[in-house]
Amino acid sequence: MRSASTQDKEKQIIELFVRDESSAMDKLYNEYADKLFGVCRRYLTDYDSAQDALQDCLIKIFTQFKSFEYRGQGSLWAWLNRIAINESLLFLRKEKTSAFIRTGNELPDTCDDEPPVNDIPIETIAELIRNLPKGYRTVFNLFALDGYSHKEIAQMLGIKEYTSASQYFKARNMLARMIKQYRQKQQQ
Helix, strand or coil: CCCCCHHHHHHHHHHHHHCCCCHHHHHHHHHHHHHHHHHHHHHCCCHHHHHHHHHHHHHHHHHHHHHCCCCCCCHHHHHHHHHHHHHHHHHHHHCCCCCCCCCCCCCCCCCCCCCCCCCCCHHHHHHHHHCCCHHHHHHHHHHHHCCCCHHHHHHHHCCCHHHHHHHHHHHHHHHHHHHHHHHHHHHC
């Protein structure tokens, strides 16, 4: 028997919620909890904080599911992903330290060469991203992985647009150096 397509799974979960079935939460959890935890983990380096953010995320999803509007294939995941990002950002805001490294308004004229990453395990790439400073990591995730513009990121984080662009640029450079260091260690 073939597994159901993503669209079929989405529709099935939505139908369960619409019918107020008790299995709706279990089905959603089984299908999306690991992916949502992965989103939280990209933003939060502390494993326990990421688990707490996931729990808050799931509570929000379960209590606000009636506000979800299906807009076609992938819209459920987009909605869930957005909640996970927002809950992760809330956890980051609760931390007392400033997330952003301020070194001036100007971006450097050049960027380090970006090394290829296709032969590096995805878990290693994720760990390298988690090792970026909080501000770099947050903007890198929002821009490179979640597709937000610097204007949107600035609004979400309460920073200036050029700060977002600068943090992303610096994150890319730092990540490139980290990848080079990783490769050097692998060759030893």
